[in-house]
Amino acid sequence: MSSKESTEQLAAQVAALCRSLGVSPEPETAIRIAGYLDLLTQWNRKTNLVGPRRADEILHTLVADSLPLAGFLESLPLADDPLCLDLGAGAGLPGIPLRCLWTRGRYYLVEVREKRCVFLRLAVGRLDLARTAVLQVRAEEALQQLPDEEIADQGADLILSRAFMPWQELLPFVRPMLTPGGQVVVLANEPLPAVLPEAWRPVESRSYTIRPGREESTRWFWALQAEA
Template identity: 25%
Template sequence: MAEESPRRPANAVGPLEPEPAVVRERFGAARDRLVRLAEDLHEHGERLGLLGPREYERLWTRHLLNCAVVSEAIAPDARVADVGSGAGLPGLVLACVMPRAEFTLIEPMERRCAWLEDESARLGLDNVRVVRARAQDVADEILVDVVTARAVSALKTLIGWTAPLLRPGGELVLMKGRSAEREIEAAAKAIRRHRLQDVRVRRLGEGWLAEPTTVVTARVPAEER
C-alpha cells in the first residue's frame, strides 16, 4: 500500500505562485514593483497577519491582478482613498500601476500601517500616504475623487464609511464578489441616504483575466451636499 504524502501544517506558507505572463503584457511599466510586492508579501505576509498561509499559491491571480485591473475604472491622475488597506490590496497595487494618481491608504491597525509605510518605501512609491484611522473618523479631513475598498464590509455598511470621503461628483469603486447585485438591493436605504447615482456592477479584465474582477461603482451628486 502506497504511503500517504505528509500533510502540510495548517499554518505553513504555500509556495509563491509563478508570475503570469500577463503581468508583463498588461502592466509592464509596473512589473518590477509588482514582483517586489509579491515577494515581500510572501516573505512577511503570514508573520504580519496580512494574508492566510494558502493565499500565496494564488497570490498573482487571486490578489495582485485582481486588484491591478481596478485601474481600468479610475482616471490616471485621480486622488484616491483606499479604505481598510490592510496588506495593500488594492491600494499599494494600484499605486504601483498608476504612478500619476495620488493614494491615501486608510487603515486602523498600527501593525498594518507600519507594513504599508515600510513597503511603500521599499517600492519607491512617492504617490502614497498612510493614515491610521477608521474611514468614518476622517470624513472631515479627506476629500478625494475615488474611494476604493476590498473585503471590508457589506455594501450597506461600506457606503456610509466611504461616500463621505468623496468630493462632489466623486465615485466609489468597491470590489465585490458574485453577490454584488444582491448587496446593491440590500443597500437600498444607504444608497438613498447618500444620494448615490449610477449604481451598477462592472466586471473588469474580461477577456484576459481567468476570473474578472467585480466592482460596484456609484457616484455622489456633482453639486455640493
C-alpha cells in the first residue's frame, strides 16, 4: 500500500470517528489529522513516543480525546484571541489534532524532552498549524520563554493538561500562570468532583464516550477558573 493510500484510509477512519463523536470536520482536516497519525506512527517505531501501537489504535485511544475537545473549548467564555499553554505536550496529544480543528489564539506546546520537541516541531511545520509553536522548557518556565514579553506578563488565558500531573497538584501549580479569569482544562477519567479546592470554581464539565475496543469508555473535560 502506498503512503497516499494509507493516509486516505486513515482519513476515512478519522472522519468516521469524528461523526461518532458528533464532530463534523472538513475533508482536508481529516486528511491533516491522518497525516499526523502517519508521521507519529513512523517516529514511534524509532523513538517510542506513545508505546507500541498501530495508527488505528492511536486514533481510537489517544486522538479520540482531541476531537470533542475542540467543541468544548469553543463553548467556554474565553478571550477572543486566547493565549494557550499545553503543558507536558509529549507527542502532541491532544494538542496537534486539536489545532487541526480549533485554531483560535496562540497555542504553545510545552515539552521539556528534546526528542519529543523535535517531533512536535516537525509535525507543526508539516501540517502548517496556524499560530502554533513548540517551547522546549520546563512547564513553570513557559511564560518567561514566550517571544512577546508583554503577552507573557499578562499570563495564559487557557492551560490544558492531559496527564501532566494529578489535577490536585496541577491547580496550585498553574494558578500563578493564569491571567485573571483564565481557565484550566483537565482531561479526566472521572466526573468533576462535587467539592473543589478553595478558590477554584467550575466553569463547565462535559462527558464523552469513545470505543477503543469492544468496551465503551466514558471520559470528561473539566474547565475550572481560579477565583480572584
